[in-house]
Amino acid sequence: MAAIRLQGLRKRFAPDALPALDDVSLSVEAGEVFGIVGRSGAGKSTLIRCVNLLERPDAGTVQVLGQDVLALDDAALRQARRGMGMVFQHFNLHARRTVAENVAFPLEIAGVPRAGRAARVAELLPLVGLEAKRDAYPAQLSGGQKQRVGIARALASKPRILLCDEATSALDPETTAEILALIRDLRARLDLTVLLITHEMGVVKSVCDRVAVMEAGRVIEEGRVFDVFTRPAQPTTRRFVAEVIGHSVPEGTVARLPAARDGEARRLVQVLFAGPNSTRAVVSEASRDFGVDMNIVSGRVDEIAGEPFGVMALAAYGAPDRLEASFAWMRSLGLTVTEIEG
C-alpha cells in the first residue's frame, strides 16, 4: 500500500504567478526512501508541505496512510500530523529550550504527562547519539548536532512517516553523510517511510530508493534511483546526474589526445556500465573483435543504491564503420554510449 499518495496537485501562490505545483501525482510506498530533487523554485518545497498540509493545494488529493487528509477537520488534522515527523533545513529548534525539552515538545503538545515524556526522551537521545547533550541549548550545538535534535524531535511521537525538507542542505559534506547514514539507519530500525526533498543529487544517490525530478512545478522524471542515474531521460535530469557522476573530460586533456591517422576517425564517447555486463572486459573485447584502438581518458566505478555502476570516457580510433559497429555491440550489452563534444 502506498504510504503517501498525491494526485493531481495544483497550487498557485498568486492568481497571476506561475504555478508552484502543476498537476503533480506521486506515490510513495511504505518503507521506502523517496527523494524529490529539483532546483530552488521547482516546487519541491511546496510539494512536501502539501503532505502535512502546512500548505493547502488548490486542487488534487492527498492521502497519507490511506487517510484523505484534505477532508479532516482541524482537530483530526493535528492528530494526523503527529503521525508525520518533519525535519527542516534550518533545524527550527526552540532557542530557549534544552535538547531534552526540544525533543519532548511534540509530546507536550500531545498532552503526554511529564514522566512519559522523560521516558521517551531517554529512548530517543541515544538513538541519535546525543545523550551527553541532553541539557545543552541549541546555541551550544554544532549544525550536525542540531539536526540530530531535529530528527529525535520528529520521531518523538512515533510517526510512521518522516518528511525531510532539505535536511542536510545547511550542513557540510561530512556532516551530511553522517545525517544521511542516520536517516537510513533509523528507516530500517523504526520501519519508517521517508519522503525527502533536496537540490543535491548526491543525497538522492546515497539514501533514496526512488526519485522524482521536479522542474517548474511538474514531475519530469521518476523512477528507481539506479535507473534514473544510469538512464536519465530529461536534459535536467542529465545535468543533475552529471553533478554526481562528473563525466566531463577536461578541455586540456582533449587537446592533448593524438589526432586520427589518415582514413581513420577519432570518436570521444562516454560509456555507462550498469547491470550484469558492468564487469565484462568490454574495452579489450571491442579492441580485439572490431580492430579499433580504445584509449581510456577517464573512468570511475561507483555504487548507486547498492548496485555497481561505472562511467568512463573513451577516445576510440579506427575506421568509421568499425567504430560504429563496436559502439553498437556495446549498446547491445546494455551499456549506454553517448558522444562527448570535443
Added chain:
Amino acid sequence: MNVLTPAMQDLLLESFWETVIMVGASAGIAVAFGLPLALLLHVTAPGGLSPNGWINRPLGLIVNAARSTPFIILMVAIVPFTRLVAGTSIGTGAAIVPLALAATAFLARLFENALREVDRGVIEAARAMGASRLQIVAKVLVPEALPGLIAAVTVALVSLVGFSAMAGAVGGGGLGDLGIRFGYQRFMPEVMATVVILLILFVQGLQSLGDWLVRRLSRK
C-alpha cells in the same frame, strides 16, 4: 555640604515614591493590556496564525492614534475617562490612568515587534507537530519572544519615567513635577540638580535590571 533642608529631603523622598508608584502601576497595567493586544495584532496580521483584517486594521489604527497623540494632550483629553476610572481627575492615582493608556499603546507595538522576531521556522515546526494555535501562542510565541518582551518593558519603563514628569499638570506629583515647581519656578538649582541625578540613577537602575534579565533569559 548639605544644601538641602530636611523638609526638602522629605519632599524629594515623597516625590520619588510618587514617581515609582506612577511608573510601576502604569507599567503593570500596560503589560497586562499590552501583551494581549500585541498578540491579537500579531496573529491577525497578514501571514499570521489567523489573519483577519477586520480585527487587525481597526486595532492598529487605535494603537497608532493613541501613540501619536502627544502625552500632555492625551492626559487632558481623557479627563472624563480618568474621572470615570479613578473617581478623580487630579492626583497621583489620576495620573496613572493616562500614563497606563499611553504605555499600553506604546508597549503593544514594542511587544508586536518582539513577537515578529520569533523565528517563523519554529512556528512552522510546531504546526507540523500538530500544535493548535493556542498552543503555538502559549508554548512557542511567548516563550521564544520572552527576552525581546522584557527588553520592550525596559524601554517602556524608561519612557514612562519621562512621561511621569508631565503628570504634574494634573497634580500627579513625582520627581519631575518637584523639579519644575522648586528647581525652575522657585530658582532652586540644587533641587533641580538633585532631581535630575535621582532620575538618571533611577533610569540607569531600570535599564541595568532589564539588560541583566534579557541576558539571563536568552540562550543565544
